[in-house]
Amino acid sequence: MTSPAIEIDSLRVVRGGKEVLPGLSIGIQAGRITGLLGPSGCGKTTLMRAIVGVQIVAGGRVTVLGLPAGTRALRSRVGYVTQAPAVYDDLTVGANLRYFAKILGAASERVAAVVETVGLTGYGDKLVSQLSGGQRARVSLATALLNEPEVLVLDEPTVGLDPVLRQELWTTFHELADRGTTLLISSHVMDEAERCDELILMREGLILAHASPADVLLQANASTVEEAFLNLVGTKERAG
């Protein structure tokens, strides 16, 4: 068992007058892919924002690589891909990546490398505003891969992508994890769960389960993650 790269202790977040995370504690293992799954609105993005240090928190502690979340020293060591692509529409793919490379202190050769990783070779001179939604999301993903950070927080990075490209990206994620990168990847596509080393199932700001995919299935006496999720929700509701 490796040590946790991200430690969250009694994290409480209130958004728009609503308690989104009522007091969440969890450790995320280093060098592994942890999948964060749960229905829309359950607090996945909120949790990720707290980990990268852009979410106002009402209480609790978030520690990343031994430092408080969002600390200056962490900002080159933690990469974040927002759920909605965060790239400049009025710049080309190449110009976007060259800018982020400068900000992240990545070598300019990395630009061509990440363009290839996300399958956008040949699109370097295209304006982002002329790309499809999925292509735009890939440019956004590419910006976070530039400086090969130790921790990657990816908010639904494979939404709307075709199976072939999704397969390729997951291969990339596994290569990164093999080299020691910690990945936290959210999704509400339950079939992606199998590709993760660890799963966190979330509902309404609470953690239903946190274990390897196989153990989650075992715990919930289920054959698919979707079924596991439904069983766990049922158990909680009977218990509560």
Add this chain to the structure above:
Amino acid sequence: MNVRMTVATGVRVLTQLRHDLRTVGLLVLVPVLLEALVKWVYSDQDRVFQRVGVPLLGIFPLTSMFLVTSITMLRERTSGTLERLLTTPIAKFDLLAGYGLAFGTVAILQGIVVSIVSFGFLGLEVEGPIAGVVALAVLNAILGTALGLLVSAFARSEFQAVQFMPAFLLPQFLLSGLLAPREQMAGALEALSNVLPMTYAYDALTRVAAGDGFGGRLALDTAVLAGTTVLSLALGAATLRRRTP
């Protein structure tokens, strides 16, 4: 302050502007057209045109830069790129300074063009050096950029950002001394005008026009304008929140 990141941001913003030449065109042309309009309005009263023409060379660019930067910054916020940038190593001040650099470059173009037209074609005349007027016009445009970046921290939507222009700049315009001498205003208004940047813009340009040497009041005016620019950028960086609700 990190020069590499500031310059990278400046280049990035300029590259975005290059894809939006219409905005650049408007930024450069609008002050020219307004100045020509003032000339036309006072076509029978050249004395008035000579009196207001020079201060307006600074005030028009200040206003247009204020608007365009506050909107651009707001766009950065609403598009999510600001949140993304705030998770990277770039310091907030460097980000704002990068904006200042980019729009400052546009400001130089704007200041030069409006001065060439005003002095070359509209018959505006000054006792002092024309280069001094151009420099002050550019300084005012950069001040407008810095003020725009500062107030954009308080705007949540484009509608609010646009409202900041009349709310924030029009009172300054009314009290700057251009419409009525400040000495003749009620004491409270005169005192208020003493702490408004545009007062110093008006005063500086009037003094250059009158041929005052660079020293005394003019040097003070320039220092206030430059100081307010840096202060606005620093305040803008301080009010820009890394963490949001």
